[in-house]
Each structure stands twice: as structure tokens, then as C-alpha cells.
Amino acid sequence: MLLLPTLITFVLGISLLTTSTANPRQSVKKWDPNGCALVLCRPAENGLPGRDGRDGKEGPKGEKGSQGLQGLKGSQGPPGKMGPAGPVGGTGSQEKKGLKGDIGSRGVQGVPGLKGDPGNAGLSGPKGDKGSPGDKGVKGERGLQGATGLQGQPGIAGSPGPKGDKSTVGEKGAKGDKGDRGLQGSSGLQGPKGQIGSPGLKGDKGSVGEKGTKGDSGLSEVSLLKKQVSALEEQLKALQSSFSKYKKVIMFPNGRTVGQKIFTTSGYEGSFNDLKKMCSEAGGQLASPQNAAENAAIHQIVVSHKKQVFLGITDIQTEGQFKYLNGQTLVYSNWQTGEPNNANGVEDCVEVSSTGKWNDKSCDEKRLIVCEF
Incomplete structure (x- = not known):
């Protein structure tokens, strides 16, 4: 049924093309309710409307046309609204534990990690039982002599020992040779005058000694001693004066x-x-x-x-x-x-x-x- 309007349109179109040069007409397009386009031709002047071709005979059915080219894919529409959440599924039955798999091959050794901080010292363990004494070791060889140590500090003086028994008097030794006369030493400071001691017992008369050699005259030595005593007296006065001053300083003001x-x-x-x-x-x-x-x-x-x-x-x-x-x-x-x-x-x-x-x-x-x- 759809081929008839198409055929009519095709025929009318050919007629319009053959007469367009002799007498120009105006064409009026109308749309058939079935979706086909109708073309009506009329003279330029207003004439009577022509008859439509609906009363014509139905033409033969045309052959099925080849499938047209596929159209372009339309753009993706916006996402739909999220549907309601489905019901919670029931707990599945627990399957039996599978067999233990074979041990895999050892992996490549990793890079050693950084050294960790030292741990806190643990509590000391209980004291162990006393071990049995070991066998006596072989005597070692004598070591090399060590270096001499530093001299130690002198020890504290010990308490005096008991008084020894009185020994017997030895025999008198032979008289030694007369030594050379030594150099005269410097005179010391005159000490304080001591107290007069009690008179001792009169000693036994000694044996007469050998006659000595004649000595040098002592006059020069006596005069020298007098000069030294005089100098010492002056020094003593100076010391007494200085001591008196120092004593006053020490006493002041307390x-x-x-x-x-x-x-x-x-x-x-x-x-x-x-x-x-x-x-x-x-x-x-x-x-x-x-x-x-x-x-x-x-x-x-x-x-x-x-x-x-x-x-x-x-x-x-x-x-x-x-x-x-x-x-x-x-x-x-x-x-x-x-x-x-x-x-x-x-x-x-x-x-x-x-x-x-x-x-x-x-x-x-x-x-x-x-x-x-």
C-alpha cells in the first residue's frame, strides 16, 4: 500500500519536468497522513484544483530494497538514577578446608634492613649453681720479665721496736792515722744561753797522751772570732727589732x-x-x-x-x-x-x-x- 503514493509522486514529478518550459506552474507540497509527500501542479493563474491520484490503480509491488548504511552511533545518554539496594544475601555454606599446597621455592634474599636501636637491658638472671671444679691445668711456661715499676711512695714510719738487749763492750780498736785538717766552716748563729747544768762526778785521771806537734799561733783566729761575734750581735739586734714589728702587726687589732x-x-x-x-x-x-x-x-x-x-x-x-x-x-x-x-x-x-x-x-x-x- 505504501508503493502507490510513491509511484504517483514519481509520475507527477516527470510530468512537471516536461511541461515546465512551456507553461511555468506553481507547485504545492502537501504531506500525506501516511507520511508520503504529494506534489500538485497548477497553472500560475488560479484555476480549478485537479484531481488527486487516490482513485488510481495500485501499482505492482516493488522489490525489497537493499539495507541502507548504518547510521552514526548516538551520544551516550546521562546515567540513570541509582536503583534500590537489593536484599542481603544469605550466608553461604562453609566449604571444607582444601589440601595444603606444596612448599614454594625460596625467594630471593632481601636487602638487609637497617640496624635497630639497642634494646633495654634485661633483668639479671638467677645465680647459677656452683660448677664442679675443673681439672688442674698444665703448669704454664714462665713469662718474660716485666718492666721495672715506678718507685712507690715511702711507707708510714712504723712504731719503734722494743729496746734491744745491751751488747757486750767490744775490744778497743787500734788508733787510726791522723787525718788532714779540714777547711774551717762558717760560724752558725749564736744559740740562746742554756741553763747551767748540775756539776758532774769527777772523772778518773786519764793516761798521759803522746806529745803533739807544735800548732800554729792562734792570735789571728781569736781576732777573727771576735769580729764574727760582733757581726752576729748586730744581726741579732736587727732580728729582734723586726720580730717586734711583726708581733705588733699580728696582734693588731685582735x-x-x-x-x-x-x-x-x-x-x-x-x-x-x-x-x-x-x-x-x-x-x-x-x-x-x-x-x-x-x-x-x-x-x-x-x-x-x-x-x-x-x-x-x-x-x-x-x-x-x-x-x-x-x-x-x-x-x-x-x-x-x-x-x-x-x-x-x-x-x-x-x-x-x-x-x-x-x-x-x-x-x-x-x-x-x-x-x-
Whole structure:
């Protein structure tokens, strides 16, 4: 049925081409409802409409045309909306464990890794049981002699040994030859004059010795000795003068000198026993005045430091009987009125107050140290 409109169109088109040169016509295109195009030809002037070809006979069926070329692929459309999630599948049945596979070939050794940080030291293990003693080893050969070591420090002197038995007197040796006279040495400093010793027992008369050779005249040596003694006396005076200056420097401002005694303080304060120990370790003793001049020197130290001092005087041995530290009885005292009174029964030591007077005090109190040398 579709071939008829196509055939009519084809025929009309040929007619239009054969008559177009003699009498130009206008063509009117119309679209058939079945999708075919109809071409109607008419004269240029408005004439009567011609008959359509729908009443014509149906032409023969044409042969099937060859398949046309495939059209171009259309562009991909936008993605569709995501569909709803499907139901959760049931748990599958567990299959039996398969057989263990064969051991694969050893792979290529990897590059050694970097050395790790040292681990923390582990706890020490329990002490092992004592092992059985091993067999005695073969005696080794004697080694080479080592180098001589450094000389050690001298050891501490040992305590003196017991006194040995008195040996018998040996026989008198033969008289030796007379030696050459040595060079005269330089004269030493003159020592202090010693105390006169007790006269010894009269000795037995000795045997007469051999006559000696005649000596040189000693007049020149005597004059030389006189000159040396005179020079030593001058040096001694200079030394005494220098010593006097140095003693004054040492005493200033914490010391005083009275005769052959020196009284000095370091400014330390302590109990009687502490002060006594410190003075003893320094080679002296606590100040122990034996006359008014020595007490005045101690008083000057009290005033300059504005502190009382303990004296080396106590009645610890016998209550009420004050004595020096060596146990001797006092040869001088300067008690304040009403003292000593042994208040509370504990005042066994003596202090010098700011007035220079003495007062008994407890030995546990702290006072300024004044040592006597």
C-alpha cells in the first residue's frame, strides 16, 4: 500500500519536468497522513484544483530494497538514577578446608634492613649453681720479665721496736792515722744561753797522751772570732727589732701582749669545752690572767668586741675552789661584788664582763674565745 503514493509522486514529478518550459506552474507540497509527500501542479493563474491520484490503480509491488548504511552511533545518554539496594544475601555454606599446597621455592634474599636501636637491658638472671671444679691445668711456661715499676711512695714510719738487749763492750780498736785538717766552716748563729747544768762526778785521771806537734799561733783566729761575734750581735739586734714589728702587726687589732704572753681572739664564740679545745689545738690555752696587767689586756679585747669571754679558770673539780686548768691555785682574782655565788648550782666557769670584773657562769653558755700563748 505504501508503493502507490510513491509511484504517483514519481509520475507527477516527470510530468512537471516536461511541461515546465512551456507553461511555468506553481507547485504545492502537501504531506500525506501516511507520511508520503504529494506534489500538485497548477497553472500560475488560479484555476480549478485537479484531481488527486487516490482513485488510481495500485501499482505492482516493488522489490525489497537493499539495507541502507548504518547510521552514526548516538551520544551516550546521562546515567540513570541509582536503583534500590537489593536484599542481603544469605550466608553461604562453609566449604571444607582444601589440601595444603606444596612448599614454594625460596625467594630471593632481601636487602638487609637497617640496624635497630639497642634494646633495654634485661633483668639479671638467677645465680647459677656452683660448677664442679675443673681439672688442674698444665703448669704454664714462665713469662718474660716485666718492666721495672715506678718507685712507690715511702711507707708510714712504723712504731719503734722494743729496746734491744745491751751488747757486750767490744775490744778497743787500734788508733787510726791522723787525718788532714779540714777547711774551717762558717760560724752558725749564736744559740740562746742554756741553763747551767748540775756539776758532774769527777772523772778518773786519764793516761798521759803522746806529745803533739807544735800548732800554729792562734792570735789571728781569736781576732777573727771576735769580729764574727760582733757581726752576729748586730744581726741579732736587727732580728729582734723586726720580730717586734711583726708581733705588733699580728696582734693588731685582735691581740694584746703583756710581757712574754700574747692574748688573741679569732672572733669565734662557743661553750667552755669548745673554746678550751680550740686553744689547745692551736698550741695555747684559754686566757688565764695571773696579774692585773694581764687581766687589763683581756678586758681591752672584751671592750673592743663588746662580748664577754671565758677564762681558763673553773671550780669543776671542787665546788668553791677555783683553779687554773693545770690544777694550780689562783694567784690573782678580780671578782665582782657578790661573786662567785653559783646561781642555780650550775655556775662552774668564770667570765670577764664589760667592766673587767669576774663573774661565775654556766660552762654551757657561749662566750668569745681568747687564747693565751
